[in-house]
Amino acid sequence: MRREIPLIITAVVGIIFVIQYFIPHWPFSKMSDWFSDWFSIVAACAIILGALNLMKLSFLKVYDRKEGWGYAAVIIITFFLMAIVGIAGGRDFRNPGTSFDWLYNYVYIPLSATMFAILAFFVASASYRAFRARNFEATLLLVAAFFVMIGRVPVGYTLSSFMPEGWQLSNLATWVMTIPQAAGQRAIMIGIGLGIVSTSLRIILGLERSHIGGGK
Amino acid sequence: MTTRTKEIIALVAVALFVVIFYIRKVAGRGAIEFPTWLSMLVILLILASLLWILVLTIRGRLIERRVVFLYVGIAVALPLFMSLTQKISVSPEVKQLYDAIVELPEGSKVLLSFDYDPPSAPELQPMAESIIRLCLQRDLKLIIMGLWPQGPQQANLALEKVFDDEDIAAKNLQYGVDYVNLGFQSGNEFVIQRMGGSFQSMFQSDYEGTRYEDIPLVRNVRNFSNVDFSVNFSAGFPGTVEWVQIAVDRFGLDLGAGNTAVQAPQMYVYLNAGQLNGLLGGMSGAAEFEDVADYRAKGTKFMLSQSFAHAVAIAFILIGNVAFFMSGRKSRLKGD
Numbered sequence: 001m002r003r004e005i006p007l008i009i010t011a012v013v014g015i016i017f018v019i020q021y022f023i024p025h026w027p028f029s030k031m032s033d034w035f036s037d038w039f040s041i042v043a044a045c046a047i048i049l050g051a052l053n054l055m056k057l058s059f060l061k062v063y064d065r066k067e068g069w070g071y072a073a074v075i076i077i078t079f080f081l082m083a084i085v086g087i088a089g090g091r092d093f094r095n096p097g098t099s100f101d102w103l104y105n106y107v108y109i110p111l112s113a114t115m116f117a118i119l120a121f122f123v124a125s126a127s128y129r130a131f132r133a134r135n136f137e138a139t140l141l142l143v144a145a146f147f148v149m150i151g152r153v154p155v156g157y158t159l160s161s162f163m164p165e166g167w168q169l170s171n172l173a174t175w176v177m178t179i180p181q182a183a184g185q186r187a188i189m190i191g192i193g194l195g196i197v198s199t200s201l202r203i204i205l206g207l208e209r210s211h212i213g214g215g216k
Numbered sequence: 217m218t219t220r221t222k223e224i225i226a227l228v229a230v231a232l233f234v235v236i237f238y239i240r241k242v243a244g245r246g247a248i249e250f251p252t253w254l255s256m257l258v259i260l261l262i263l264a265s266l267l268w269i270l271v272l273t274i275r276g277r278l279i280e281r282r283v284v285f286l287y288v289g290i291a292v293a294l295p296l297f298m299s300l301t302q303k304i305s306v307s308p309e310v311k312q313l314y315d316a317i318v319e320l321p322e323g324s325k326v327l328l329s330f331d332y333d334p335p336s337a338p339e340l341q342p343m344a345e346s347i348i349r350l351c352l353q354r355d356l357k358l359i360i361m362g363l364w365p366q367g368p369q370q371a372n373l374a375l376e377k378v379f380d381d382e383d384i385a386a387k388n389l390q391y392g393v394d395y396v397n398l399g400f401q402s403g404n405e406f407v408i409q410r411m412g413g414s415f416q417s418m419f420q421s422d423y424e425g426t427r428y429e430d431i432p433l434v435r436n437v438r439n440f441s442n443v444d445f446s447v448n449f450s451a452g453f454p455g456t457v458e459w460v461q462i463a464v465d466r467f468g469l470d471l472g473a474g475n476t477a478v479q480a481p482q483m484y485v486y487l488n489a490g491q492l493n494g495l496l497g498g499m500s501g502a503a504e505f506e507d508v509a510d511y512r513a514k515g516t517k518f519m520l521s522q523s524f525a526h527a528v529a530i531a532f533i534l535i536g537n538v539a540f541f542m543s544g545r546k547s548r549l550k551g552d
Binding site: 120 | 281285288303304334401402403404406409417423424481482497498503519520524526527528532537
């Protein structure tokens, strides 16, 4: 029964969600609302589970002095710091001028932005090393990337401002984005959509069981 | 000179720069700004050094990865101190979003969903600020929410910034009457689906804990049919894709979007199909919106850095390809 009950729940919920999309009336609309509420509750609990799991793994890493345990220690300290400051702040802990707000604005935001900004360096370095005109397809990609990269910034407009309207670099970048790029994206999205439909059907029918775990 | 020494010198240079910048700020002398001649000189020096790297590459000497990092750092940081102005070309999708907002009659309700967190803020915060400013300037009512936990806090930062503007402050806008922040709700796309039936089922109280029915602005807002327009600021999942698939396709919401540059290409499909009523892509989208709204702020200021960074990346791609063809020629010559 440990496997059958989750499979039955999955099948019932899946079938009702499919039906309510096409028949959005009672009783399916009501059932869909119940399941959506349950999803929100489960998602909220998952945040707590995620935090507890992070703490467990970090504590174990520090306890066993595994490689990089110092970073795990930083995670534990900052986790408790933010949690304690937030709880001590009471109901209005996020309001401007509170300690939590200060930590959010002057620690969390700059650190997050810094981590994301590092991408710029790696993207440029990776482009230098890997973006080569090895064959026709790669050359095509390179030329498209050139037009989009230069056409999407004002310097592209400045460089091609002498060209007639419609032939400037910014116009070419817009054309690349709206026509060939969108066509490629659409093909990918249709492929993904078909994949989602077939996988969902397999899960609803109980043919795909990997999501409930437990090996074979 | 050893690598370690070079690293220490680079760190000391950065630290000195930061200290000088901080001292100037504390002393109230404002931001450092290069005069135009110095800006041009810096640009010429960078161009000359890039040409020198190209010559070295042609001679068969490949540059290290650290050099690329250094140039990207310079390309991003130095333009922040330059006083050069650039003409911005407004793309059709940005104009479409601007037109959609300005065509709304006074008092229309606009739903803004902040589905991002601080890492994406440099791109999305400028567009959020300029859209909020435009809406408030045109006396539109704002209903703010977030599907990401930090979203509503980012919204508050944007509101704080907009209220610093004298024109907006002079309007004496009231929380709960002219704008409201409903806060975060967990549940990803299911939140959007439930909002299609009832906003109140997902947001029983606002960010500050006031009960939904006690907020004058949303008291009569039952679902998407009571919202005139919506803008989603998105950095991933859940975001614009989910808003289009559920709120637009199923409930007929009129939606515009502001996305990170990485995510924006995926949205052109929805834009072409008419499911999105306007799109701002990355910082360039923010700068274009500021230009069309005639309010130049962070987006426009940072575009100089982005122009430089793109130019440097293109230069290194060209140099990399020169190196690739040179090495190919050499190997072919050896083969012969």
